[in-house]
Amino acid sequence: MDPLDDVLALLDTTSHVSAALSAGGRWAVRFDPPTGVKFNAVRRGRCLLRVDAAPEPVPLDEGDCFLLTRPVGYTLASDPDVPAEPAGPIFRAAADGPARAGSGDEVLLVGGAFSFTDRSRDLLLDGLPPVIHVPATTKEAETVRWAVGEIDAELRQGRPGGRLVAEHLALVMLIRILRLHLDRGTPSGWLAGLTDPVVAPALRAMHAHPERPWTVAAVARSATVSRSTLAARFKQVVGCGPLEYLTGWRIELAADRLRRSEDTVATIARAVGYGSESALSVAFKRVTGLSPRAYRNRTA
CATH class of the missing domain: 2.60.120.280 (Regulatory protein AraC)
Structure with missing residues (x-):
């Protein structure tokens, strides 16, 4: 992926x-x-x-x-x-x-x-x-x-x-x-991670299966490095930790489905890796400033 x-x-x-x-x-x-x-x-x-x-x-x-x-x-x-x-x-x-x-x-x-x-x-x-x-x-x-x-x-x-x-x-x-x-070798943020030998496989794993209950250790295994190596390298290259990045990516996926589909918030929550509607709602509002329903209404 x-x-x-x-x-x-x-x-x-x-x-x-x-x-x-x-x-x-x-x-x-x-x-x-x-x-x-x-x-x-x-x-x-x-x-x-x-x-x-x-x-x-x-x-x-x-x-x-x-x-x-x-x-x-x-x-x-x-x-x-x-x-x-x-x-x-x-x-x-x-x-x-x-x-x-x-x-x-x-x-x-x-x-x-x-x-x-x-x-x-x-x-x-x-x-x-x-x-x-x-x-x-x-x-x-x-x-x-x-x-x-x-x-x-x-x-x-x-x-x-x-x-x-x-x-x-x-x-x-x-x-x-x-x-x-x-x-040119001058990117920053997550774009820089696409060409990094440690970060790239971690990004591919999280993008391929955002619904999985990822931990830093599990992401590190996908990149065949230690937990501490992944955490330090991910922070250095991308500017945030792997699970912080994963949260942001899950919110982007949820926002896209809220804009484009009529799926319930509970269905979307499960698809992007949250165990419940309330868990997604808390994370979504923390990142976007809006609840999922308010976001859907605003972008309808």
Whole structure:
């Protein structure tokens, strides 16, 4: 069982493609914090990306892509010293063509965003940096460029099933970028555990059978290490203990079933590893701040 597959399966993804931005000369455009996860592909030219939460600007060359994982403001510019104009009026003034900045068209960016539920965002994105740069030379950049074009076509043509296709394309793009991030050896949180020789088998075991009455010793046996070794390594890599992680994962599974099914709370409790409805309710409220029934009513 692949924990990343499990997490991605819980995402409620909605794709949005924004108008393209054409620019030239000396220019800079300031964007408000996006409501979703923002992505862009540089179809032509080069520019600088400055993200509020990142210490250094990111040079973008033709064919490069980037993913913004946080709701933070950012700026695209030709040079670092150009005063930025707000993006809102520029994009509102655009008709069917791209929005325009500066005095030429040697730069073209196309992108958009996809959004998740709040719980999905916390689960998947908390361990990621605010911006992930995808250089043109990587196979992931080719996937992103292709996916951006396909998402744009699906949403603009309005064909049957187009939005569902766009949402799946967004997930394909996200998976490829996450793989790139993992290959770079810079993840944190539970994503880092996917490549750790001690933590990975423990994660796979808990994801494969969340309903089991796991103890730290039992999880350690699944990873063929001692209890103390697992506890220390899991805490170091993931940032919490194995049973604390398991509780969070069980709550995510329960929340997903509360949103998507009409199963009783008692049925869901047994399926995710709680012996009773009251045990799930206590844990669920501790993690989410809501009882299972209140959560179901709010997300109905």
